[in-house]
Amino acid sequence: MTEVTTATDGHQQRPAARRARRIGDRTLLYVALIGLLGFAVLPLVLAWFTAFKTQAQLLNNPWGLPIPANVDNLIRAWTVGHFDVYFRNSVVITTGSVIGMVVVSSLAGYALGRMSFTGQRLLLVLFLLGLTVPTTAIVIPIYLTVRDFGLLDTAAGVIVAHIATGMPIFIFIMRAFFKTLPSEIDDAARVDGCSELQVFRHVMLPLAKPGLLTVALLEALWSWNNLLLPLVLLPTDANRTLPVGLLFYQGRYSVNYPLASAGVLILSVPIIILFFFFQRHFVAGMTSGAVKG
Amino acid sequence: MKREAGTTGQAVADGRWISGQTRRRLSNHLLAYRFVLPALALYAVFVLWPIVNIFTLSVYDWDGISPVKEWVGLDNFARLLTDPIFWQAFRNNLVWLVLFVPLNVAVGFIVAALLSTRIRGRFIFRLGYFLPVIQASIVTAMIWRWIYAPDGLFNSALGAVGLDDLARGWLGDFTFALPALVVAAFWASFGLSVIIFLAGLQNVDQTLYDAARVDGANSRQLLRHVTIPALRNTITVVVLLQMIAAFQTFDIIWATTQGGPIRETEMLATYMYKRGFQQGEFGQGAAIAVVLGAIILAFSSVYLVMQERGND
Numbered sequence: 001m002t003e004v005t006t007a008t009d010g011h012q013q014r015p016a017a018r019r020a021r022r023i024g025d026r027t028l029l030y031v032a033l034i035g036l037l038g039f040a041v042l043p044l045v046l047a048w049f050t051a052f053k054t055q056a057q058l059l060n061n062p063w064g065l066p067i068p069a070n071v072d073n074l075i076r077a078w079t080v081g082h083f084d085v086y087f088r089n090s091v092v093i094t095t096g097s098v099i100g101m102v103v104v105s106s107l108a109g110y111a112l113g114r115m116s117f118t119g120q121r122l123l124l125v126l127f128l129l130g131l132t133v134p135t136t137a138i139v140i141p142i143y144l145t146v147r148d149f150g151l152l153d154t155a156a157g158v159i160v161a162h163i164a165t166g167m168p169i170f171i172f173i174m175r176a177f178f179k180t181l182p183s184e185i186d187d188a189a190r191v192d193g194c195s196e197l198q199v200f201r202h203v204m205l206p207l208a209k210p211g212l213l214t215v216a217l218l219e220a221l222w223s224w225n226n227l228l229l230p231l232v233l234l235p236t237d238a239n240r241t242l243p244v245g246l247l248f249y250q251g252r253y254s255v256n257y258p259l260a261s262a263g264v265l266i267l268s269v270p271i272i273i274l275f276f277f278f279q280r281h282f283v284a285g286m287t288s289g290a291v292k293g
Numbered sequence: 294m295k296r297e298a299g300t301t302g303q304a305v306a307d308g309r310w311i312s313g314q315t316r317r318r319l320s321n322h323l324l325a326y327r328f329v330l331p332a333l334a335l336y337a338v339f340v341l342w343p344i345v346n347i348f349t350l351s352v353y354d355w356d357g358i359s360p361v362k363e364w365v366g367l368d369n370f371a372r373l374l375t376d377p378i379f380w381q382a383f384r385n386n387l388v389w390l391v392l393f394v395p396l397n398v399a400v401g402f403i404v405a406a407l408l409s410t411r412i413r414g415r416f417i418f419r420l421g422y423f424l425p426v427i428q429a430s431i432v433t434a435m436i437w438r439w440i441y442a443p444d445g446l447f448n449s450a451l452g453a454v455g456l457d458d459l460a461r462g463w464l465g466d467f468t469f470a471l472p473a474l475v476v477a478a479f480w481a482s483f484g485l486s487v488i489i490f491l492a493g494l495q496n497v498d499q500t501l502y503d504a505a506r507v508d509g510a511n512s513r514q515l516l517r518h519v520t521i522p523a524l525r526n527t528i529t530v531v532v533l534l535q536m537i538a539a540f541q542t543f544d545i546i547w548a549t550t551q552g553g554p555i556r557e558t559e560m561l562a563t564y565m566y567k568r569g570f571q572q573g574e575f576g577q578g579a580a581i582a583v584v585l586g587a588i589i590l591a592f593s594s595v596y597l598v599m600q601e602r603g604n605d
Contacts, residue, residue, distance in 0.1 A: 029407060029412075030412075032407075033404070033407060033408075033412070033418055036400075036404065036422070037417070037418055037421045037422070039480065040421050040422050040424060040425055040480065040483075040484065041421045041424060043425075043436045043437070043440060043446075043480065044424060044425065044428070044436065046446065047432075047435075047436045047439065050439075059444075062446055062449055063446075063449075103331065104331045104332045104335065105332065107328045107329070107331060107332065108328060108329050108331070108332035108333070110328055111325045111326075111328035111329045112329070115321065115324070115325040115328070116325075117321070117322040117325035117326065118322060120325075123329060123333070126336070126341065127336070128597065129341075129344070130336065130340050130341075131593070131597070132589070132590050132593035132594060132597065133340075133344055133586055133589075133590065134537070134541050134585070134586065134589050136541045136543055136562045136565075136582075136585065137347065137582045137583075137585045137586035137589065138340070138343040138344055138346075138347050138582065138586070139566075139582075140347065140350065140565075140569045140570075140575060140578050140579055140582060141342070141343035141344075141346035141347050141350060141579070142339060142340075142343045143570075144343075144346065144350075144357070144575075145338060145339060145342060145343055145346070146339070149338075160335055160338075160339055161339055163335055164335045164336050164338070164339030164340045165339070165340060167332055167335070167336060168336075171332060196321065196324050197324070200328075221427060224429070225427075225428070225429035225430065225431075227429070227430055227431055227544045227547075227548070228543060228544065232570065242429075243429050243430070243431040246431050246432075246435065247431055247547075247548055250435055250438070250548070257439050257442075260435055260439070261435075261439075263435070264432050264435055264436065267429055267431070267432055268428055268429065268432050271427055271428075271429075272424075272427070275427050279420075282427065283423065283488055286426075286485060286488070287488055287489050287492045
């Protein structure tokens with residue numbers, strides 16, 4: 001594309017000058033893109049390096065590779081910094097949120113996408129409302145409700161709050177997904193004598209696997225990374241998740257960057273592994289469903 | 294529950310009051326509700342009820358614990374109007390929006406446009422730009438706190454190019470704390486804009502470009518007269534999404550400056566949090582939340598209308 005347009009652009013120029021300009025343009029373009037790549041990746045990579053440095057190594061050269069690599073920070077974060085506990089809490093809450101979200105959003109998405117019933121439009125409007133109201137604005141009453149149910153400081157409290165606040169977008173994703181499946185399939189199953197429940201479980205659900213995977217991955221990402229809800233709903237240190245633990249931890253150890261970076265590493269590695277395996281799903285899900293923070 | 298519905302339906306049908314077809318339709322309605330019920334129950338208790346509650350809370354003076362709530366009408370809102378910190382937070386939110394949204398959208402758009410031309414290693418660029426997007430907000434906060442620290446990376450880089458004079462604790466600086474955090478937020482989010490714009494660019498009808506080129510358009514004209522009009526919807530969507538995100542800004546502030554120095558980076562969300570959860574003024578916090586919610590609701594309603602129109 002650029003080739004053609006530059007050619008039309010420089011009609012009167014001599015070929016050599018034209019080519020020189022084109023090469024100059026391309027070089028500039030790559031310099032800009034690579035510069036931005038450095039801006040995006042370098043802070044992260046340097047933080048990971050720092051996790052393997054001693055304070056002295058960091059002071060000596062913050063930009064260098066961690067040679068010799070040192071795992072003391074990770075061990076100290078894990079044991080003294082309670083990251084073993086935070087990690088376990090995060091795993092429990094993320095697993096619960098993902099399983100709950102997949103079940104709840106696939107059921108509701110199916111009903112809203114492929115069944116017709118009284119009150120359907122009202123339900124859609126209600127879920128649309130949840131899509132527009134930010135969690136930040138209702139976090140105070142959410143806290144009070146969770147407290148009233150006696151779920152404050154429990155994993156269950158955070159899980160239900162995650163599922164409830166996140167469900168509108170996932171219900172719409174699943175609804176859209178079920179709508180794309182051709183109606184001949186379930187009609188055929190019905191003719192063969194399947195009940196509605198069987199149609200859902202044995203015919204539609206297996207076909208909806210890609211949609212379910214998107215829901216599971218995005219919910220895993222969001223509940224693993226979420227700060228506000230666990231911050232508000234888990235007042236006790238022993239119940240905190242990784243992000244909340246890290247928040248308080250950096251307050252205590254703010255000067256010790258290697259130790260803080262070890263926390264960053266522990267938090268971001270699982271998500272990055274997940275991302276490398278399911279890149280396409282992450283990207284597709286986040287562009288189609290836009291974002292709800 | 295299903296069996297019960299079946300037997301009563303049977304009984305009534307035997308009396309020939311309801312035809313078999315109606316009965317089947319009725320049980321289908323009930324089945325649909327059984328599918329929706331788990332979602333609806335959780336949603337009603339932990340989202341819809343809180344939405345109602347945010348309004349009721351905002352007309353009371355309550356510390357969140359005592360059994361007595363004092364009804365104060367619109368006093369909480371009236372107090373906000375004369376509260377200089379509220380207005381400072383509001384202004385900071387606007388400054389944040391004005392700095393953050395154009396930066397994010399412009400860079401996102403330009404990068405996507407460049408990546409959709411013949412670029413080597415496009416995959417690597419996309420991957421790299423997207424990597425910060427999947428990081429937790431606390432990770433973004435900690436990394437940039439480290440970069441901006443008095444003995445941090447940024448000052449070290451300035452020193453390396455002989456600009457030691459400019460070095461300072463960036464997040465403690467009255468002028469630079471807010472823009473510095475905008476850069477951090479930009480770092481964490483521009484990759485998503487790139488990806489959304491790239492998806493939009495893929496849908497642009499290629500024959501439009503061919504036709505324009507036949508008419509002798511150069512690359513700048515192609516951008517102005519083909520790409521931008523074709524992506525108008527996507528641009529609006531990204532702008533609105535980023536505006537919504539900008540007004541909700543909480544994590545990055547809370548994990549770095551907590552609103553400081555003094556009030557220079559205070560946002561509506563951080564002020565709400567302080568009032569509600571730290572000072573135990575739930576009514577006042579709820580009033581801020583109502584204002585915050587109303588602003589975002591306005592943006593997101595426009596967004597939804599746009600999306601709806603885009604789907605047609």
